[in-house]
Every structure is written in structure tokens, then in C-alpha cells.
């Protein structure tokens with residue numbers, strides 16, 4: 364059976380055929396760097412990391428690109444509040460992204476384009492849209508004329524005439540008067556006093572959010588790519604607008620497969636900023652093992668909603684413990700005479716086939732995991748026999764085959780023990796140790812090393828030490 368992918372564009376599962384045989388070009392919309400990423404973002408990054416790993420496992424050469432939005436109103440707002448700059452805020456949260464993503468064992472992308480590094484490509488694309496009459500300048504802004512693009516709405520299934528103006532996501536009231544149609548969206552925004560701005564044919568300004576992805580895909584991967592992915596909430600307007608921008612210029616499909624993952628609930632309610640129940644991944648990882656978090660995400664099919672509850676995460680913790688116990692027997696098995704350290708041994712075909720069959724069916728990770736848990740159970744039994752009776756029931760060859768299969772399949776899902784988990788402090792800090800850490804944090808703050816100062820604050824917090832900053836003085840108490 365070939366690999367099939369549910370394509371949001373056609374609303375059906377389709378056999379996967381890359382543009383260039385053996386190669387996959389893939390783009391995932393990344394974070395806007397104004398905060399640590401929340402658990403909804405984490406789900407996106409884990410799922411598409413697994414998609415990528417599985418494609419590699421099936422022999423594809425994957426080029427994976429994920430952007431950082433480093434120009435945005437939210438970043439500016441934070442910079443103003445902190446008395447720093449947009450770049451300082453973006454740099455700090457991009458660094459924090461890597462710290463958190465690494466702990467979740469998310470492979471690094473081949474490239475991380477940033478909006479501020481793509482200004483030329485963005486301006487070129489806007490210029491081409493203008494020449495083709497898909498864009499118009501208005502008072503220093505440039506807008507996309509959605510009614511010029513006959514396929515607008517093809518991804519989200521929305522029709523312009525049925526939609527309500529203002530329901531299109533990031534809305535700016537000042538744009539209202541300049542737009543010819545309420546659904547038109549900004550490609551370029553005129554500079555406001557004190558804001559970072561770039562020179563352009565339309566005057567000093569900065570790019571809109573949607574255009575950056577169109578420009579980055581084109582620059583990094585070409586005019587048509589195989590897979591474009593992101594959270595379901597990006598379908599409209601973000602991805603719809605990306606299609607409108609890119610396809611109006613190239614006349615080619617921006618992506619052949621559009622993949623979107625389902626929503627994230629928090630204790631039974633949809634997680635959203637307006638409900639105030641968003642949770643930062645970093646905070647959750649102070650209580651849960653990153654691999655248990657990863658396992659929890661993969662235990663649901665990616666298109667289904669998942670519900671983060673303490674019970675569910677604890678169940679995932681115990682699931683990870685089961686896998687890890689089996690994993691720990693590896694060092695014992697490796698001491699058995701006749702065990703080869705080479706990785707050339709054949710894998711257990713029947714298990715690999717079942718795993719692949721599940722993953723080929725639109726990345727059905729819950730079923731794929733059940734195969735891994737079966738292997739873990741067998742390995743634990745063999746490990747117990749070895750420890751208690753000095754002899755496993757399987758031959759060395761069979762055992763090694765089973766072990767290697769287990770290890771390989773775990774890797775395809777990115778479930779691996781992290782040797783360098785986040786540093787934790789020893790229990791019960793003395794007052795002097797706390798004072799020393801607070802001094803280190805002060806030094807970091809002076810050097811504007813926010814990542815480090817946040818890290819120290821978080822570590823103290825994990826030890827029940829709360830900090831209160833008053834000007835240059837930091838008071839603390841044990842909570």
C-alpha cells in the first residue's frame with residue numbers, strides 16, 4: 364500500500380507522489396517570536412517532525428523549512444513594554460524556541476528563514492502581484508484584492524459572499540478606510556512613528572504576516588512544494604492568503620498536499636487566548652517528562668482534537684515508563700555472548716510491516732505505537748527472564764532482531780531518551796545559594812541575556828522560590 368495523506372485542499376486521502384521522485388520539499392509555519400511557544404504549537408512541531416522522520420524512514424530525502432515571524436504587532440508591543448527592541452525580543456524567543464524544541468526531540472529544520480531577512484523577496488512578490496493587478500497601493504499600505512483571485516476560498520471552503528467582514532483573523536481598524544473590499548488584506552504596512560521600517564517603492568514600512576510565508580517558500584523551496592503544513596487554525600485566513608498570493612504570481616499550485624492538525628483542548632475546553640487557558644510548553648515540561656509529552660501527542664491521531672488534562676499526561680508518563688523500562692534492558696542484552704554491536708541485523712519484518720501500514724494510512728501514530736508497545740512487552744519479558752533466570756527464551760539472533768526493531772521504530776517517532784535534560788537544581792537550596800543565583804540572574808539581566816535570566820528564574824521557581832523585582836533590587840521568598 365502506498366503512503367496516503369489526507370489533503371486538506373481536496374478533503375480526502377490521496378496517495379503521496381512527490382514532485383521529484385525520492386525527494387520531499389516541506390514547509391511548516393513557525394512561531395511568531397513574542398513569547399515561549401504554547402502546547403498547541405508544540406503539537407504542530409511534534410506531529411510534523413514525525414511526518415518528516417517517517418518520510419526519511421521510507422527513504423525520502425526531505426528538505427524541511429520552518430520560518431520565524433520576527434516582525435509583528437505582538438512583538439512590538441512586548442518590546443515597548445520592556446523598553447527593548449523588536450529584534451531583542453525576537454532573538455530571545457527564537458533562542459527559547461530551540462531550547463524547548465530540543466527537549467521535545469524535534470529535529471532541526473534545514474533552514475529557518477526570518478521575515479526580516481526576507482524583505483527583498485517579499486517586496487519582489489508584492490511588486491509582481493501589483494503588476495498583475497492582484498494588489499493595489501493605498502496611502503503607504505499595499506493590499507491584496509481578493510476578488511481578483513477566482514480560487515479564493517478553495518482551501519478553507521469559504522465563499523467570500525457568505526463570510527462576515529472582520530471575521531478574518533488579525534484585523535486592523537485603521538486599514539478599513541483604505542481597503543476596496545473588507546476581505547482584502549495587507550501585504551505591506553506603512554510605517555508608524557517609532558516602528559522599525561524598511562524602504563520600499565510604496566514608502567517606508569513593513570510586510571504583512573501572510574506574504575512572508577509565500578516569499579520564504581519561494582525563496583527556500585521553489586514555486587511548488589510537496590507538503591505545506593500547520594495547525595488547523597491557520598487554514599483561514601493565513602494559508603488561504605498564502606495560496607492567493609503565490610498562485611496568482613506563479614500560476615502553479617503552491618503545495619500539492621496541505622496538512623493540518625486538530626485542535627488542542629485544555630481540561631475539556633478549547634485552548635484559546637480569549638479563554639485565557641493557553642499553557643506554555645515550557646511550563647508543562649517542568650512537571651512532565653518531555654518524552655511523555657511527546658508520547659501523549661502521538662497517542663491521538665493528528666487530525667483529531669486532543670485534551671491536555673493532568674490525568675491524560677500522567678497516563679502518558681506511565682506509558683513512557685513502560686517503553687523506557689524495555690529500553691533499559693538494552694544494555695543488559697548487549698552483554699550477552701554473540702550479541703553484535705553492528706546495526707546490520709535484519710529487523711522483524713512482520714512488526715515493521717504493521718508499523719508502516721499504520722503510518723502509511725495518513726500517519727496513524729496511535730496504531731503505530733501499539734506495535735511498539737507490543738515489542739516493549741516482549742522485551743520486558745525477555746529482560747526479566749535474563750535477570751531472574753539468567754537466560755532469555757529467545758535465541759540471541761531473535762532477541763537482537765526484536766531489540767533493533769524496537770529501537771528503530773522508537774526513533775521514527777522521535778521517542779528517545781534525552782541524556783541532557785534540562786538542568787535541575789539539587790533539593791533544598793541554602794539562602795546563600797539562592798542569593799548567588801539571584802546575583803547571576805542580575806548579571807544576565809544587565810547583559811540583556813534574557814534567556815539566561817529567565818532560565819534562572821524558572822529554576823528557582825521550580826524549587827519553590829519566588830522572585831519579586833523592584834527596580835534593581837530582587838526580593839525573594841519560599842512559597
Ligand SMILES: [Zn+2]
Pocket residue numbers: 391392393576601605
Ligand atoms: Zn505561514
